[in-house]
Amino acid sequence: MTSLIQDVLLCVPSAGFVAASAVAVRYRGAQANALRQVAALDEEARHLANTRLPALVYTSQNGTGNSASPTGATLHQQLARTETGLAYRSILDQVDAALKAAETRAEASSRAAVQATTSSLQPLVYDIQTAITQLLATEHDATMLARLQPLDHLASQLARRLQILAVITGKWPGRQRDDVPLLDAVRGGVSRIRDYLRVRVPREFPYYVSSRYVEPVVLAVAELLDNAARHSAPRTPVEVTFVDAHQGISIEIHDAGSGMTAEVRAEAARRLSGQHPVQLTKLRTPPAFGHLGVGALARQYGFTVRLDQEHSVHGGIRAVVFVPRTMLAAPPAGDAGPVQERLAHTASAAADSTRADGHGYQVTGDGLALRPPPSRGPRHRAQQLTPPEPPPADSGRALAAFAQGTQTVHTPTHEAPATEEPPR
Template sequence: MTLIPDALLWAPSAGFAAASGAALFFRARWRAADTQIAQAAQQAADAAQQVAARDEEARHLATSQLPALVYALQNGTPPSHGTLLHQDLAHTETAAAHESVLNQVAQLLVDTSSKAESATRAAVLACVRSVQALVYEQQGGITRLLDEEDDPKVLALVQPIDHAGSQLERRLQILGVIAGMWPGRQREDVPLLDAVRGAMSRIRDYTRVKAPRSSNHYVASRFVEPVVLAVAELLDNAARHSPPSTPVEVKFVEVHQGVSIEIHDAGAGMSLEARQEAARRLSGQHPVRLTELRTPPSFGLLGVGELVKEYGFRVWLDEDHSVHGGVRAVVFLPHSVLATPPAHTEPASPPPQTANTAPHVDTRPITAAGEYEIADDGLAKRNSRQPTGNQGSHPARRRLPRAEPPPSNFGNGLAAFVQATRTVHTDADTQQMSTLSPTSEESPR
């Protein structure tokens, strides 16, 4: 009888314990479920963050890295692919794919640029060669006309055409040099003064150039045309960037390792950026790409830089040593560019005297280079004839036999030449004043 109440007493306790155990079980399950839900949410957030990071890297590739790569290759600077915005993607397939895209685009741009440069050079060379042939033909015809024609009016009209043809020929030569052509014209060794005068004859404002009196140096045959072409470009650059009423002075400076040709102008000078750009062009250390020339293109200093690189002389510009307050251009010719002056030959003995002829002495002075002395106007100086005993200070005078009397109309040709020369100088001065404009070739000055 007493066991029934005890059972009834323990029954509620057991039910409570069972209920408590079930509650603990379900609470644990709920916590596990919450943890799983939180982990899933975190994984979803991480995935969304990775997707956003990849999207941002793709936008960075399209809007920043690819344009920067194209700009670097177009401007000749080393390409830089840059770094990722999210370093946690550095070793992922996304980073490898982006690097592959950049490499492929860079190689494609390089190949395309090389093909475009090759095609451009081929086109330029073809044009230069075809036009040069016509210019040489034209210059040959003009030369024959000048040699055979004595009419002063014809000479006055033809001389400016001949001078313009020389300038056109120089422009074609410098463009051909940039495109990889040889300057042409293999010559013999020539006096340095003759090389400078040859350069003067190829520029528009040749009347403003003051050449030095003489020099004992000779330019070796292989370097004659490159030196003449480089000096002509520098003279033209100096004349076009200085007032038309000012001189362009040329000096020879003897140095231990060779000789320097100094060209002084009276222009306004150059800015720091222009000097740096000119120095870069004249150094010859940077390859010239025709497809990367700016608009309008400038060829003069680029061509001189190519000549410097190919033939071993040096050219530079500065403003600190100009005698006229402008710019000084220096062309340094080392001994490897110069040639040994030819030995002077002994004067020929005079022919035997007869009863009807008398010895004749040509008393025109001879320079150290073996040429007649040049006057300020660029022509050979003609002195009065003197007896043999008065040679004195000119022991190397040339002795020539007396010539036959000239024909009666011989003076007409000389008068025509003098008149034509004066007319050319007058026309050139007038043309200088009317054609000077800021649209010249060389932008650095």
């Protein structure tokens, strides 16, 4: 009996010790768990400052990243739904909203500055061109004409650059014209680039461009021609051809340059598509406007532009401007129609020395009227007009001076080296 009591007394302290030990273990576990939570919060704070916020800023500035989760994920998923995780998410959302608002204000300010600049400079350039045109029309000195022609050409290039800047900011190209032959529109683009002497265009093409689309086509062709000339050797040609397709007309521009890498060609195609909004604040340094302007024109007026390297006749780049038939206009009254019809008509007319046209007088093969000899009756003599006075003896000097000055300008004295510029 005594030994049993002693055994019970020995067990009582042991049970207390076990209970105390269990409490201590639970305390140490809770303390370790609290320490882990504190460490997780510290790591999440460092992740917010060092990773998530910089990623958000980079995404906002460069337009990259995951659009579904632009602010990034939490480092510890168990904190995502906690007060701390929600607070961090709120911080990121506020920073994202502030960045977007600042970006919108910066873009609006940039566009306003560019529009104000182009709006003030374009009229001045047009006035310069008008003054030079008047001088060219009235000046008869060959030396003066030779000096004025390069100035006129430089003013045309400056006007084109300002128009492209205006188009990128959403403004109208700035000029309204009548319906013109598509060939004349292409020649107008040729006249606005620096290396215009290297461009070869067809001699004949029968189609007309509607007045609303003339200036956009001229600008787009000029930018593509300028890009082709700048990225090919100075002695190589830039050839323009036309393809008459069922849905429209393709203007093909072939250069003899070194071509483009796949990445550069993909970026050029993206810009020429016009499907992506132009952001002036995100242009590279130095900025390139040519392809962006062509893409903006294509989107606004309904034509398409594409580049490829496989079908270039000179191994360079082929740029194709597809003009749908909705942008074409009917030939003006009196136009004989397609080139083949006009040639056939001319050949048929030349076969006959003279023919009657139904108006009572004869016409020659070239379409000029062949007047009959005047009647000798008194009534006819009364209706005869006084013959015009002969022109002055020096009346041909102006035309000769203009021709000599133009020939002087069109004779290149040197050739500039090809520049290694990125696609415009």
